[in-house]
Every structure is written in structure tokens, then in C-alpha cells.
Amino acid sequence: IGFSLEDEKAQIDRFQQYLRIQTAHPNPDYAGAVSFLSSQARSIGLKILTLEFTPGKPLLLLSWAGTDPSLPSILLNSHLDSVPADSSHWIHPPFSAYRDSDGRIFARGAQDDKSIAIQYLEALRNLKGRGFSPLRSIHVSLVPDEEIGGADGNEKFVASQEFRMLNVGFVLDEGQASPTDEFRVFYADRLPWSLIVNAVGAPGHGSKMYDGSAAENLMECVEAIVRFRDSQFDLVKAGIRAGSEVISVNPVYLKAGTPTPTGFVMNVQPSEAEAGFDVRLPPTESIDVLRKRINEEWAPISRNMTYQLTQKGPSRDVTGRPLVTPTNASNPWWSVFKQAISASGGKLGKPEILSSTTDARFMRQMGIPTLGFSPMANTPVLLHDHNEFLKDTVFLNGIKVYENLISALSSFHSDVGV
Numbered sequence: 001i002g003f004s005l006e007d008e009k010a011q012i013d014r015f016q017q018y019l020r021i022q023t024a025h026p027n028p029d030y031a032g033a034v035s036f037l038s039s040q041a042r043s044i045g046l047k048i049l050t051l052e053f054t055p056g057k058p059l060l061l062l063s064w065a066g067t068d069p070s071l072p073s074i075l076l077n078s079h080l081d082s083v084p085a086d087s088s089h090w091i092h093p094p095f096s097a098y099r100d101s102d103g104r105i106f107a108r109g110a111q112d113d114k115s116i117a118i119q120y121l122e123a124l125r126n127l128k129g130r131g132f133s134p135l136r137s138i139h140v141s142l143v144p145d146e147e148i149g150g151a152d153g154n155e156k157f158v159a160s161q162e163f164r165m166l167n168v169g170f171v172l173d174e175g176q177a178s179p180t181d182e183f184r185v186f187y188a189d190r191l192p193w194s195l196i197v198n199a200v201g202a203p204g205h206g207s208k209m210y211d212g213s214a215a216e217n218l219m220e221c222v223e224a225i226v227r228f229r230d231s232q233f234d235l236v237k238a239g240i241r242a243g244s245e246v247i248s249v250n251p252v253y254l255k256a257g258t259p260t261p262t263g264f265v266m267n268v269q270p271s272e273a274e275a276g277f278d279v280r281l282p283p284t285e286s287i288d289v290l291r292k293r294i295n296e297e298w299a300p301i302s303r304n305m306t307y308q309l310t311q312k313g314p315s316r317d318v319t320g321r322p323l324v325t326p327t328n329a330s331n332p333w334w335s336v337f338k339q340a341i342s343a344s345g346g347k348l349g350k351p352e353i354l355s356s357t358t359d360a361r362f363m364r365q366m367g368i369p370t371l372g373f374s375p376m377a378n379t380p381v382l383l384h385d386h387n388e389f390l391k392d393t394v395f396l397n398g399i400k401v402y403e404n405l406i407s408a409l410s411s412f413h414s415d416v417g418v
């Protein structure tokens with residue numbers, strides 16, 4: 001069933017309204033987002049529950065009861081928050097949701113991931129309007145703080161009694177855009193760690209040559225990390241591994257020296273220096289390999305170096321297995337998913353590991369099969385980038401894709417007890 005032009009205009013309009021809410025860190029307007037989405041849910045006829053595991057950080061849970069609520073349910077997840085956007089680098093203001101003559105809608109969150117929230121809701125609206133009746137209950141979770149690690153958001157949600165009561169059998173969460181005409185689907189995320197290295201050393205006159213300054217120690221660390229980074233990146237460049245199948249260690253800040261009102265003191269060698277690195281690990285890789293390297297090579301105690309290596313979130317599920325959702329016959333949801341994509345006329349690429357990290361890892365931690373998927377084919381990958389946009393036609397097609405997915409998943413009769 002096609003949309004009328006009226007319908008399409010209204011759907012795009014609601015997407016733009018949501019995009020105009022200032023959801024960027026460090027002060028996302030959660031109240032505004034929850035209020036807008038609640039009013040949408042009310043107009044669709046979904047049950048609305050607002051949970052607040054952390055004060056000021058609401059989580060919106062929308063539900064449509066199935067005809068057999070004893071069956072495991074379907075959960076559609078999207079995060080409310082966005083990363084910041086520096087408007088000086090944007091051709092249209094990042095919270096304007098400006099639609100240009102090519103139909104491109106520019107906004108922070110257009111791809112990551114405010115599009116899927118509205119697509120879920122519009123798909124549910126259309127299914128309701130058509131008299132569809134789900135066998136399994138369908139839930140939509142709109143969660144805070146994904147972009148800062150999810151500790152006060154999805155991590156608390158999956159640990160809650162409210163979550164357990166949902167009896168979730170399968171989850172869809174965000175994925176990434178695809179530059180080709182094949183949709184991308186993700187069965188795992190890389191695991192996020194952060195590494196902070198601290199170097200100390202004797203201070204000295206800026207002109208003095210001596211061994212063991214803090215900056216020298218830190219530079220040696222950085223050089224060793226660059227070599228490791230190159231070894232990983234070479235595997236990608238040679239086509240041996242996908243970018244998400246290697247360990248990435250990328251510098252995100254460097255800190256040393258004595259600031260002055262106009263710059264830095266230029267003739268004193270500092271006695272302390274620090275560097276921060278974003279580390280991402282494929283889900284089956286162990287951090288121990290890296291820890292050994294840091295101890296021996298990157299930040300050896302023999303050079304008075306110290307470090308903090310911290311993880312955001314889990315690395316294993318409740319049974320001790322890696323956070324990976326099977327994409328084979330052992331996972332009956334996988335074939336339902338695949339068939340629904342082809343029924344909607346879409347092509348699907350080979351399942352991938354997501355190079356970044358999402359809240360999906362918390363659902364996988366609970367042992368729930370979870371796929372990362374955002375229906376954005378023929379679209380450049382612009383998450384966290386300047387001038388993030390989504391084309392109106394791609395957005396509208398995504399609604400159709402979710403109608404197929406949601407109706408297939410929620411109607412799934414299983415004989416294997418899932």
C-alpha cells in the first residue's frame with residue numbers, strides 16, 4: 001500500500017519536528033524529546049510508560065499488547081540523545097532539519113538515530129490504521145545516554161524488573177547507513193574501552209637535552225601505539241579484515257605543558273604529560289593481549305608510566321559467552337528478519353560487526369538476540385560527522401521496511417520455544 005502525498009508530508013514533518021529538539025550532549029533536552037514522542041504515541045494509541053532510573057534521564061517505553069502476551073515480545077530500541085554538533089561546520093544549522101531541493105534533511109541525529117525512532121512509530125501507526133493485530137507484544141524503548149556509554153540508560157533498563165516483565169525475545173536496535181543499495185545488518189558491536197596514559201619525568205629548561213622527560217616518555221608511548229595501530233590498519237587496507245574486525249586505538253586528546261593567557265610556556269619541559277585513547281575491541285577478542293602490550297611496551301613501569309584502562313559496559317553475556325547474535329539457523333529470528341527484508345524489496349549485505357558501539361550490547365548481555373539495523377541504503381555514513389543528513393525518500397522507504405519487519409516478527413509462530 002502506497003502513501004498519499006499528504007501522508008508522506010506529515011511523516012516527514014513529524015521527523016523534522018523530532019530532529020529540531022536539541023538532544024545533543026552535554027545537555028540533551030530529554031524532557032522535550034519524551035514529551036514529543038509521548039504525544040505521537042498517544043495519537044497512535046500505544047500504551048505509554050515513562051521510567052526514570054536516574055533523575056533527569058527519562059526512558060520512554062511504548063507498548064502494543066499482542067493477542068498472546070505469554071509469548072516473548074519484540075523490542076524496538078532507539079536512543080534519545082545525540083552527539084554535539086559544531087554549527088560552524090554545517091551548511092544548514094544542525095537542529096534546523098532543513099530539507100534541500102534534493103530531499104536531503106540535515107540534522108544532528110538524522111542518521112544516528114532519531115530516524116529509526118520516528119520510522120518505528122510511523123510503521124506502528126500504519127499497521128494500526130490497517131487493522132493489524134500482533135500476536136506478540138511489541139515494545140518501543142527510547143533511552144537516554146547511549147552516546148555517553150549507557151550506564152544511566154540502557155544498562156539500568158536491562159537490569160530492571162520492568163525490563164524482565166517485558167519478556168523480550170528479540171530486539172532491533174540501530175545500525176549504520178549503507179553507501180550501496182544493500183542494507184547493512186550488525187550481529188555484534190565492538191566493545192568500547194578507554195585508555196589514559198600518564199607520564200612523569202624531570203622538568204628542565206627548554207634548551208636542555210636529557211633523558212626521561214615526561215614528554216619523551218609519552219612520545220615513546222604514542223610511537224608504540226602508532227605502530228600497533230598501523231599493524232591493525234594494514235590488515236584492513238590489505239582486505240584481510242573488515243575495519244570492525246581489528247582493534248582500533250585512536251588518540252583523542254593530548255595534555256601537557258603550562259598554559260598562559262596567550263598560549264603555553266615555551267621554554268620549560270613539563271614534568272607531567274597525558275594522552276587519552278579510544279579503544280575498540282572486536283567482541284571475541286580478549287583485552288588481556290592489549291594489557292600485556294601496555295605493561296611491556298606502551299606504558300612500562302620502568303619508565304615511571306601509569307595508565308587507566310576502563311571498559312564501558314559488559315564483555316560477556318550472562319552465560320559467559322561473547323556478545324554476539326547468531327545469524328544462522330540456530331537463531332530462528334534471523335530467518336524471519338531476512339525474509340521480511342526481501343519481502344519489502346530490500347537487499348541485505350553480509351552480517352557485520354559494528355565498528356562503533358551501541359546499546360545493543362546490553363540486550364545481548366541478557367542473552368537476547370539483537371540485530372543492529374537502520375534502513376538507510378544508498379546513503380553516505382555520516383554518524384557523528386558534520387552535515388549529517390538523510391534523504392526524505394530513504395526515510396519514507398524505511399517506514400515500509402519496518403512495517404514488514406514488525407508485522408513478520410510480531411506474527412512469528414515458533415515451534416522452538418522462542
Ligand code: MET
Binds near residue numbers: 146148
Ligand atoms: C562508548 S559507548 C558508545 C558511544 C557511542 N555510540 C560510540 O560508539 O562512540
Ligand SMILES: [Zn+2]
Binds near residue numbers: 146358
Ligand atoms: Zn546511535
Ligand SMILES: [Zn+2]
Binds near residue numbers: 112147
Ligand atoms: Zn552515535
